[in-house]
Amino acid sequence: MTTDVVIVGAGPAGMAAAIELRALGLSVLVADEQPAPGGQVWRGVERNNATRLAGALGTDYARGEALVRRFRDCGADYRPETQVWQVEEGWKVFLNQGGKASVATARAVLLATGAQERPVPFEGWTLPGVMTVGAAQIMLKSGGFMPQGPVWLRGAGPLPLLYAQQILALGGRIDGIIDTSAPANRAQALRHLPRALRDWRSLAKGARWMRELRRSGIRMVKGVSEVRAEGDERLTHVTWVEDGQPQRAPAALLLTHEGVIPSVHATLSLGCAHDWNAGQRYLAPRLDTWGETTRGGLFVAGDGAGIGGVDAAVARGGLAALGIARRLGDEVDGDKRAAFEADLSRALATRPFLDALYPAPEGRIPDGLMVCRCEEVTAGRIREAAREGAPDPNQVKAATRAGMGPCQGRQCGYTVSRLIAEEHGIEAGHAGFFNIRPPLKPITLGALAALELPEEAE
Amino acid sequence: MFKSVLDGAERGPAVTVMVEGQEVEAWEDETVASLLLRHFGTARLTPVSQSPRAPYCMMGVCFDCLAVIDGKWSTQSCLEPVRAGMSIERQNGAREVEQ
Numbered sequence: 001m002t003t004d005v006v007i008v009g010a011g012p013a014g015m016a017a018a019i020e021l022r023a024l025g026l027s028v029l030v031a032d033e034q035p036a037p038g039g040q041v042w043r044g045v046e047r048n049n050a051t052r053l054a055g056a057l058g059t060d061y062a063r064g065e066a067l068v069r070r071f072r073d074c075g076a077d078y079r080p081e082t083q084v085w086q087v088e089e090g091w092k093v094f095l096n097q098g099g100k101a102s103v104a105t106a107r108a109v110l111l112a113t114g115a116q117e118r119p120v121p122f123e124g125w126t127l128p129g130v131m132t133v134g135a136a137q138i139m140l141k142s143g144g145f146m147p148q149g150p151v152w153l154r155g156a157g158p159l160p161l162l163y164a165q166q167i168l169a170l171g172g173r174i175d176g177i178i179d180t181s182a183p184a185n186r187a188q189a190l191r192h193l194p195r196a197l198r199d200w201r202s203l204a205k206g207a208r209w210m211r212e213l214r215r216s217g218i219r220m221v222k223g224v225s226e227v228r229a230e231g232d233e234r235l236t237h238v239t240w241v242e243d244g245q246p247q248r249a250p251a252a253l254l255l256t257h258e259g260v261i262p263s264v265h266a267t268l269s270l271g272c273a274h275d276w277n278a279g280q281r282y283l284a285p286r287l288d289t290w291g292e293t294t295r296g297g298l299f300v301a302g303d304g305a306g307i308g309g310v311d312a313a314v315a316r317g318g319l320a321a322l323g324i325a326r327r328l329g330d331e332v333d334g335d336k337r338a339a340f341e342a343d344l345s346r347a348l349a350t351r352p353f354l355d356a357l358y359p360a361p362e363g364r365i366p367d368g369l370m371v372c373r374c375e376e377v378t379a380g381r382i383r384e385a386a387r388e389g390a391p392d393p394n395q396v397k398a399a400t401r402a403g404m405g406p407c408q409g410r411q412c413g414y415t416v417s418r419l420i421a422e423e424h425g426i427e428a429g430h431a432g433f434f435n436i437r438p439p440l441k442p443i444t445l446g447a448l449a450a451l452e453l454p455e456e457a458e
Numbered sequence: 459m460f461k462s463v464l465d466g467a468e469r470g471p472a473v474t475v476m477v478e479g480q481e482v483e484a485w486e487d488e489t490v491a492s493l494l495l496r497h498f499g500t501a502r503l504t505p506v507s508q509s510p511r512a513p514y515c516m517m518g519v520c521f522d523c524l525a526v527i528d529g530k531w532s533t534q535s536c537l538e539p540v541r542a543g544m545s546i547e548r549q550n551g552a553r554e555v556e557q
Contacts, residue, residue, distance in 0.1 A: 047487065144462045146460065442532060
């Protein structure tokens with residue numbers, strides 16, 4: 001099939017871009033892994049808005065339905081439950097839909113693949129019963145599944161506060177929250193408060209969550225170290241050290257969250273230039289004001305462009321659509337551009353404040369800790385391999401198998417790079433990342449057999 | 459580990475699937491990973507140390523929810539909505555050659 005633009009991802013950025021591109025008269029194919037549009041933030045919004053979940057999930061969730069409706073009506077060729085396993089310059093986007101591979105040819109590609117939660121290994125993080133806060137929130141949005149006790153949260157960032165508040169609103173129970181953020185970050189963050197006040201509504205919302213949680217009687221634990229998940233076959237306890245004293249509490253679920261990072265596998269595999277965000281310790285593709293990467297015709301919008309949240313994603317989606325139309329020979333509507341840029345600037349106002357309040361954690365990673373979940377490789381083993389060779393994640397991968405499993409380094413990549421940088425005494429981020437090669441997502445030979453390449457199809 | 463607050467019309471229709479040879483009721487629109495989490499609390503045993511694992515991210519990036527769905531190994535069960543009559547097994551150890 002041939003289309004003007006392929007968009008990967010039907011979250012806020014992908015939907016906003018599709019709507020705008022269709023309004024400009026361009027043909028658009030949107031591939032998305034989920035069964036319904038909305039991305040992670042608005043997952044299931046069409047269904048959930050008709051249930052009692054709507055009130056608890058909040059107005060920022062409910063308002064997603066308006067954009068989903070416009071997206072459904074925009075005339076894009078929307079492909080749900082479809083994985084993209086390769087992107088080639090030219091542009092060809094290889095899809096896997098219902099176990100059948102196919103290829104879409106396009107004049108431009110927009111990657112709107114969003115973010116993932118930052119993997120931060122801790123003792124016991126592979127035990128059943130331990131999962132991310134985002135994962136638990138997906139359970140809530142996909143069927144109203146509430147965590148069953150005793151339920152503990154550990155980590156830092158806005159998401160644990162939001163999730164806890166949503167569970168309380170539905171009459172659920174959270175036993176305790178272990179805040180892993182360093183108290184010293186607060187002073188750093190305050191410097192950014194004046195700019196953040198441009199978006200005072202978001203700040204007020206955060207403050208309200210904190211107040212409600214304090215009132216709720218949930219046990220709040222701060223300034224602790226050595227948080228561990230304990231259990232044999234599955235989680236039974238969470239332990240930590242507080243004022244030098246070991247503490248222990250029964251737990252059936254331990255939900256962890258340490259912020260979010262952009263999804264960069266596709267842009268890395270295409271050799272786009274990336275920049276290192278030192279405070280948040282992630283790579284983001286280098287983009288121009290339209291969201292175009294260093295490879296002409298390939299655009300990125302949404303959290304994949306750098307974490308900015310839902311409103312930034314919508315604005316970046318709109319800007320990318322204008323940029324794509326411009327690249328394909330259209331004139332840009334200056335008023336529209338100005339409006340999207342103003343939206344983006346407002347949406348990013350709180351970002352320096354949040355980034356300073358919740359930087360990437362820096363605590364020492366013990367040698368015995370499992371870093372690569374897939375191949376079960378410890379930090380000690382990675383350090384050993386790092387000392388023996390060059391500061392190169394690919395050498396460490398070859399020596400240890402870390403990053404070679406099915407997730408392709410999505411869970412261990414940054415930790416491996418960090419351990420290498422530490423061993424070689426170089427700056428974090430200078431050790432690089434694993435080479436990412438297709439397929440971006442696993443595909444079976446059976447699915448490949450269905451593939452008709454454009455040359456052969458002629 | 460998880461229990462729904464929804465019931466009746468809000469909950470949507472139930473579908474019957476086969477989980478390791480037994481009929482199990484699931485809910486339309488929930489994923490196989492969600493069902494495995496509720497039913498067993500785990501999805502697989504790792505190929506390296508045979509340790510139990512459960513779905514971790516629920517959004518397609520951790521691959522800890524790999525399961526055997528309708529005979530197909532290494533399927534990301536968090537991206538797979540349940541469908542009536544589906545056959546589901548936990549993936550224990552390394553992937554085997556499909557029949």
